[in-house]
Amino acid sequence: MAETKIRVLIAKPGLDGHDRGAKVVARALRDAGMEVIYIGLRQTPEMIVEAALQEDVDVVGLSILSGAHMAIVPRVIHLLEEYGLSNVAVFLGGIIPDEDVLVLRELGVRGIYGPGTFLDDIVQEIRREVTAH
Amino acid sequence: MSATSRRRGPLIASGTETVTQALAGERRAIARLISLMERGGAEARQVLSQLHPHTGQAHIVGITGAPGTGKSTLVAEMAKVYRRQGQSVGIVAVDPTSPFSGGAFLGDRIRMRELATDRQVFIRSMATRGSLGGLARATADAVHVLDASGYPVILVETVGAGQSEVDIARVAHTTIVLQMPASGDEIQAIKAGILEIADILAVNKADLAGADNIVTALQAMLDLGSARSEWHHGQLLDAEGVVSDSSGEQLSWRPPVLKTCALRGEGVEELLAAVQTHWQYQCDTGVREYRERERANDELRRILRHDLMARLLDRIADTDLVDTVERIVAREEDPYSAAERLIAASGLEAG
Ligand SMILES: Nc1nc2c(ncn2[C@@H]2O[C@H](COP(=O)(O)OP(=O)(O)OP(=O)(O)O)[C@@H](O)[C@H]2O)c(=O)[nH]1
Ligand SMILES: [Mg+2]
Numbered sequence: 001m002a003e004t005k006i007r008v009l010i011a012k013p014g015l016d017g018h019d020r021g022a023k024v025v026a027r028a029l030r031d032a033g034m035e036v037i038y039i040g041l042r043q044t045p046e047m048i049v050e051a052a053l054q055e056d057v058d059v060v061g062l063s064i065l066s067g068a069h070m071a072i073v074p075r076v077i078h079l080l081e082e083y084g085l086s087n088v089a090v091f092l093g094g095i096i097p098d099e100d101v102l103v104l105r106e107l108g109v110r111g112i113y114g115p116g117t118f119l120d121d122i123v124q125e126i127r128r129e130v131t132a133h
Numbered sequence: 134m135s136a137t138s139r140r141r142g143p144l145i146a147s148g149t150e151t152v153t154q155a156l157a158g159e160r161r162a163i164a165r166l167i168s169l170m171e172r173g174g175a176e177a178r179q180v181l182s183q184l185h186p187h188t189g190q191a192h193i194v195g196i197t198g199a200p201g202t203g204k205s206t207l208v209a210e211m212a213k214v215y216r217r218q219g220q221s222v223g224i225v226a227v228d229p230t231s232p233f234s235g236g237a238f239l240g241d242r243i244r245m246r247e248l249a250t251d252r253q254v255f256i257r258s259m260a261t262r263g264s265l266g267g268l269a270r271a272t273a274d275a276v277h278v279l280d281a282s283g284y285p286v287i288l289v290e291t292v293g294a295g296q297s298e299v300d301i302a303r304v305a306h307t308t309i310v311l312q313m314p315a316s317g318d319e320i321q322a323i324k325a326g327i328l329e330i331a332d333i334l335a336v337n338k339a340d341l342a343g344a345d346n347i348v349t350a351l352q353a354m355l356d357l358g359s360a361r362s363e364w365h366h367g368q369l370l371d372a373e374g375v376v377s378d379s380s381g382e383q384l385s386w387r388p389p390v391l392k393t394c395a396l397r398g399e400g401v402e403e404l405l406a407a408v409q410t411h412w413q414y415q416c417d418t419g420v421r422e423y424r425e426r427e428r429a430n431d432e433l434r435r436i437l438r439h440d441l442m443a444r445l446l447d448r449i450a451d452t453d454l455v456d457t458v459e460r461i462v463a464r465e466e467d468p469y470s471a472a473e474r475l476i477a478a479s480g481l482e483a484g
Contacts, residue, residue, distance in 0.1 A: 004172055005235070005260070027238065029236065030234060030236035030238045031236060032236060033235040035230075035260050036237065036238050037239045037258050038238060038240045038242070039249075040242070040246065044250075046250050047246070050249060050252075053161055053164055054257055055257065055258060056167065056168045083161065
């Protein structure tokens with residue numbers, strides 16, 4: 001009777017123009033049985049976290065190609081904490097330099113995916129993150 | 134502990150506290166209660182019992198129509214006008230669950246970007262999770278949560294399946310059916326059945342050619358309908374579409390046909406004025422109570438059906454059911470007698 005679905009918010013923060021990659025990931029997650037709340041382009045950290053709160057998601061997935069990840073991701077994580085949502089797992093897609101990867105992981109980003117990542121790996125890791133032990 | 138159990142665990146222990154927080158308008162608590170409604174089960178029922186005394190306050194407005202007619206865009210524009218009037222707004226937007234994967238792509242928020250950081254607007258996306266009829270099983274319960282939490286207006290966007298979105302008429306006080314200009318076979322695009330659930334007809338994308346044709350076609354259909362003196366939501370419509378009592382007061386409702394351009398926010402204030410007029414009409418004529426009673430009746434029967442069925446199945450061994458099916462297939466027993474026999478054997482009828 002009780003039905004629990006993994007709910008994932010997918011957002012494209014920053015000012016860069018297209019969201020093809022984010023949509024591809026969103027579709028893959030849907031096809032893996034997840035409920036994907038897709039909020040689209042030009043999202044500020046405030047918009048993202050407010051949506052995460054209202055939608056009661058398990059995971060927030062951010063796609064950032066503009067290079068603005070160090071401005072955006074720490075702010076999202078900070079706001080999640082402020083909203084009492086520190087249990088929401090944050091995943092990040094984009095071209096992220098190695099030194100930033102370390103910092104972001106340290107901050108609590110659960111998965112960071114560059115170009116060429118297999119969609120299946122993202123699906124598996126989100127599943128593991130949400131349902132593990 | 135996993136993110137899921139960490140996040141959802143405490144609710145089990147402190148459902149009442151979460152209810153108290155939601156009643157006080159705390160958004161995180163509201164969100165979690167809606168998730169609980171989606172999961173269903175005994176705890177959800179318990180919470181609904183606690184919420185029930187606080188419900189019945191909101192004006193629930195449904196927006197339905199074929200895919201891409203502009204429902205989400207219009208909902209966002211409506212919410213903006215309500216906000217200018219100083220009202221907070223709850224929104225439930227339903228999109229279909231994929232029958233293949235069980236997942237869903239919920240994209241209605243894309244059109245509601247301007248509302249994203251307004252704390253007086255609460256938006257929830259919902260997947261149908263297998264329900265037909267345009268809403269999710271838990272949509273009505275999510276609306277109860279928002280109602281009890283103090284949102285005076287709740288907008289419900291149905292799935293845009295384009296056919297049998299009839300559930301919305303049971304959940305909403307006022308149902309807006311959206312149409313848009315189409316090239317060619319406009320008349321065919323207006324599905325039968327839509328007039329029965331529409332309290333207001335809106336032709337969106339009025340900036341496109343052909344909007345007036347749709348308006349004319351809809352008016353003609355309404356004329357046909359009222360010429361036959363149809364019952365509309367329990368009220369008799371005469372040839373003029375209006376029934377008056379001895380004091381000359383208007384007792385029935387003919388859906389107005391309005392044009393909107395959600396993209397530019399045009400016609401939205403007029404639409405809200407019509408929504409308000411419909412609400413006032415329902416309050417003044419007793420239609421509101423009539424529908425409320427209808428809704429309660431529906432809900433009670435649905436719960437009884439579900440609970441009785443569950444109790445009955447509890448008392449019948451699975452093997453017994455399987456055997457019975459075999460006998461029906463083998464023409465050793467007919468299904469009616471079989472049902473009688475199983476109910477009698479269950480002991481539910483005792484006394
Ligand atoms: N020209 C024009 N386009 C509009 C208008 N309103 C909405 N649209 C466009 O129509 C498309 C669909 O709008 P949505 O609001 O997503 O429609 P919907 O009915 O919610 O769609 P589903 O939820 O997928 O069924 C978008 O590209 C909108 O920009 C309008 O008044 N005029
Ligand atoms: Mg929509």
